[in-house]
Amino acid sequence: MDNSSSRIVDAIRQWIDTAAPGARLPSTRQLVAEHAASPVTVQKALRTLAAAGLVESRPGVGTFVRATRSARPQDHGWQTAALGAPRSSLPRVAGALRTAPDDAQALHSGYPEPGLLPERLVRAALVRAARGTAATARPPATGLHELRAWFAAEVAAATPAHLSGPGAHDVVVVPGSQSGLTSVFRALVAPGQPLLMESxxxxxxxxxxxxxxxxxxxxxxxxxxxxxxxxxRALRETGARALYVQPSYANPTGVQWSPDRAATVLDVVRGHGAFLVEDDWAHDFAIDTDPLPVATQDDSGHVVYLRSLTKSMSPTIRVGAVLARGPVLERLVADRSAESLYVSGLLQHAALEVLSDPGWRSHLRRLRGQLRERRDLLAAGLREHAPSLHVDLVPAGGLHLWARLPDGTDPEQVVRDCESGGVWVTAGHEWFPTEPSGPYLRLNFSGPDPGGFPSAARTVEEALRRQG
Incomplete structure (x- = not known):
């Protein structure tokens, strides 16, 4: 834009600042005379202002100051009648899935930070998988045989000699444990029927x-x-035929079942002819103890076992497995086929590459120490700087601390006040199947910047004192 045109644009901008929306600009002839410029220069200036959204031209009428127009709200009311009543009332997206700003202290997530993952192994595995037939071939509906065999062998290795351990034929690969859980529940529980869950x-x-x-x-x-x-009593009174549990480092409490409790619970489930759905989500996050799946004590098909690689390997590797026996496995395979036909062969091959690399076991050994250090650092920070919180259990594995707030606390307000201070936490009511038993926070110790844990604890304490 030349100097003459720029001068005219600046002058008209100043005029627009004092004009009402919709006001008509002087005609081109008037502007030519006022600014001693050619008609071409004036038209160029007007096009610049129009492109900036400041004016609008109406052919045959003139040029006007653009009035701010609010978009007409869209009406989707017709969908209410078309959709009808929802089949079920789904909870809102959990706070753990929110994305925190880069400069926040993130204690809310359910995933380890990338620095705790085998990044080099995953990248190399994805490259190798993409170069092979996995990039274009369709995998079996139940999953790659080698991957299914790996999941089965993990359980079989801890199964007592007098019991029959699982094989690859007992496993179906799923795109992560979340998808697997939905299929398992659909296979075991009819719509409207009860499903028992730890609380x-x-x-x-x-x-x-x-x-x-x-x-x-x-x-x-x-x-x-x-x-x-x-x-x-719950099995007897409700007639439920399935119980969902996390025996190893439960999310959110961190509880690990004792061997005696596991045996007793399995006996109760067997006695009622029911299923125990075991979610072994934290198998790779052991710290002070080793996980012992309840599935290793079952060879009669009462335990349906889930395990995922997504959290311990990479959020990109949406690969997990369900181990089951008998007709329930056939139902699961049918449900998975209807849901997604098969799991990405590329991701399955990449997961198998990582699991087959000696570096995977080295990574898990290193991870154990890293998690211990972070867990202890957060627990110590809470004891020193957030005495209003009560952490009854420092877990022997997993990724979280489960902290009780003082009675009468509004957890959602604590979350908001913490976020104002740059600390992201999650209110505990989302982890209760029905009404919460009290106010809680779930705090992830595997997030970024463990050096900021003490400061984060002070922020939580300040948020609690505002309610006191």
């Missing part, structure tokens, strides 16, 4: 239960697992 428990399992049309029924748990007497 509190994984919010994603509660979501999957609603999605499957099941009716979650809470079962109280203590520091060793579900109370067997309450479980027996």
């Amino acid at each position: 509190p428990t994984y919010w994603g399992a509660i979501l999957a239960a609603h999605q499957a049309g099941a009716r979650p029924v809470p079962v109280a748990s203590d520091s060793e697992g579900p109370d067997p007497d309450q479980l027996d």
Whole structure:
């Protein structure tokens, strides 16, 4: 834009600042005379102003100051009648899935930070998989045989000699545990029927239960697992035929079942002819103990076992497995085929490449120490700087601390106040199948910047004192 045109644009901008929306600009002839410029220069200036959204031209009428127009709200009311009543009331997206700003102290997520993942192994595995036939070939509906065999061998290795361990034929590969949970619940529980769940428990399992049309029924748990007497009574009174549990480093509480409790719970489930759905989500996040799946104690098909690689390998590797026996496995395969036909062969091959690399076991050994250091650092920071919080259990594995807030606290307000201070946390009510038993926070110790844990603890304490 030349100097003459720029001078005219600046002058008209100043005029527009004092004019009302919709006001008519002087004619081209008037502008030519006022600015001693050619008609071409004036038209060029007007086009510049129009491109900036400041004026609009109406052919045969003139040029006017553009009036701000609000977009007409779209009316989707017709969909209310077309859709009808929802099949089930789904919980809202959990706070753990929110994306925090880069400069925030993120204690809310359910995933480890990238620095705790085998990044080099995953990248190399994806490249190798993409160069092979996996890039274009369709995998079997139940998953790659080698990958299914790996999942089965992980359970079989810990199965007592007098029991029959699982094989590859007992496994179906799924695109992550969340998808697997929905299929399992659909296979085991008819719409509207009860599904027993530890309380509190994984919010994603509660979501999957609603999605499957099941009716979650809470079962109280203590520091060793579900109370067997309450479980027996719940199975008897509700007629439920499935129980969802996380025996190793439960999310969110961190509880690991004792061997005696696991055996007793399995006996109760067997006695009622029911299923125990075991979500072994934290198998790779052991710290002070080793996980022992309840599935290793079952060879009669009462345990349906899930395990995923997504959290421990990479959020990109949406690969997990369900281990089941008997007709329930056939139902699962049918449900998965209807849902997605098969899991990406590229991701399955990449997962198998990582699992077959000696570096995978080295990574898990290193990860154990890293998680211990971070867990202890956050626990110490809370004890010193957030005395209003009560952490009854420092878990022997997993990724989280489960912290009780003082009675009468509004957890959602705590979340908002913490975010104002640059700390992201998650309110605990999302982990209860029905009403929460009290106010809680779930805090992830595997997120970025563990050096900021003490400062984050102080922010949480300040948020609590505002309510005091």
